[in-house]
Amino acid sequence: MEVLGIDFGGSGIKGAIVDIKTGELVTERHRIETPQPATPEAVSEIMAELIQHFDWKGKVGIGVPAVVKNGVVLTAANIDKSWIGQTINKQLSEKTGCEVECINDADAAGIAEIHFGAGAKVKGMVFLLTVGTGIGTVIFIDKHLVPNLELGHLEFKKKSIELYAADSVRKRKDLSWKEWGKRFNKALAYYEKMFNPNLFIVGGGVSKKMEKFQDQIDLDTPVVPAEMENNAGIIGAALNLVYK
Template sequence: MAKTYPLGIDVGGSGIKGAPVDLKTGEFVADRLRIPTPKKSTPDAVADVIAEIAEHFEDETSGEAIGITFPAVVMHGVVKTAANVDKSWIDTDIEKLLEKKLDRQISFINDADAAGIGELQYGAAKDTKGLVVLTTLGTGIGTAILNNGVLVPNSELGHLEIDGHDAETRAADSARERDDLSWEKWAERLQSYYTMLENLLWPDLIVVGGGVSKKHEKFLPLLDLRTPIVPAKLQNAAGIVGAAWQAANK
C-alpha cells in the first residue's frame, strides 16, 4: 500500500493552493496545485474548490487529515472575522461543513498562525526555545505567537496602535508601496512597530515573512532591536506546510 501524507491548503484572496506534505522533511510530496479563488468566495464556493484539490491529491493523501489556512480569526473551527473575504463566512463552522463534505479530519487555521507553525517546525524558528513571534508583512501585518512550540492563536498584533494609527496601515509592505517609501523610511516605521512588539512580549526570536522578506537584506539590517530578527525560510510554502502539520497533530 502506497504511503500517504496530510494535505495542506492555503486559501487566499486570488488563489487557493494545496499540496501533500511529508512531515519528516516539511517538503511537498507533489507539485502544488493552484485554483483561482471564486469571485463570489462564499464558504460553499470555497469548499467546492477545496474538495477539488483534495480529489486531485487523492492518491497521495487518501484518508489523511487536511489542514487549511484562511485570512481570518478562526476559533475552534468557526470563522469569526471577514475583513477581506465574503461576509457570509462570519460564524460559519467551516470545520464541520468540510468534514461532512469530505469525510476527512479538518483543521482550519488562521493563515499567519499556519505560517508560524511551519517556520517553527521546519524553518527559521526551528529548535528555538521560548517565545517566537512571526510577522508577515504584506497587504496587512499578520502575526503568530508560539511559546515553547505551542501556538497562541489569533494574535492579530498587526492592529496595535502606534502614534495614533493602526500599525498595519503604516508599516505593512502595502504602506511602503502606497507612500512610495525608501527602505530607510519604511525601516523607521518598522522600528516603531517591532520595538513595541518586543517591549510587550519580550520574545526570544522574531521571524519576518511575507513576499517582501525575500528582500530582507534591504531593511532588516536597518533595525536596532535587542531581539534577534531573521527572515522566514519557507516563504510561500509556510502556510501549506504549517497547516498540514497542525492537521496531523490535532
C-alpha cells in the same frame, strides 16, 4: 505520515500532500483560482475539487484568511463576509468526506517556520510577523502556538501598527526602503518592549528584501527572515493536525 495541506488565499487556493516528519511536499502543488465572491458554497466546491485532484481520503489541514475559534469563523479578510459565524470544519468535512481542520493562515505559516524554518532551534518566545497588505502576528512559546493573535491592529502612532508599518503603506506613500525600515523598526521596538521575545521572524513579501532595510533595524532581539517561503501555509496547515 502524510497529510494534505491547503492554503486558502484571497486569489488562489493551493494544496499539496506533506510529509509531516520532514516538512517536505511529496507532490507538486496544485492551485485553483479563488472563486469571486469567495462564498462558503463556492469555496467548498473548490476544496472538494482540490481534494479529488489528489485522490485524497485522509486528513486535511487548511489555512484560511480568518480567525477560526473552535471550528467557527469569526472574521473574514479577503473572503466573503458570509463566512463569519460558519462552522467551517464541520461544513468542509461534510462537503469533502474528509476530516478537515482549519486554522488562521498566518498561524499556519508560523507553524511551518517554528518546526522546520528559522525558529526550529529557538527556545522560549518566538514572534513571527507576516508583512504585506497588513501585518499578521504569530507568537510561539516553546513551540506552542498562541492562536488568533491580531497584534497588527494594536494602536500605535494614533493609528494601528499595520496602518503605520505594513508593506502596503510603503507602497502607498512611496517610501524608500530606508524610510520604511525606520518605521518597521519602531513597530518591532514596540513589540519588543511589550513581549520580550527571543527572536523575531519576518515573513511575507518583505522577507526577501531584508537586505534593503536591515541597516535600519536596531533592537536587542535578533531579527531574521522567514525560510519556508511560499510553501509555509500548506506545510503549516498540514502540521497543525499533529502539533497541538
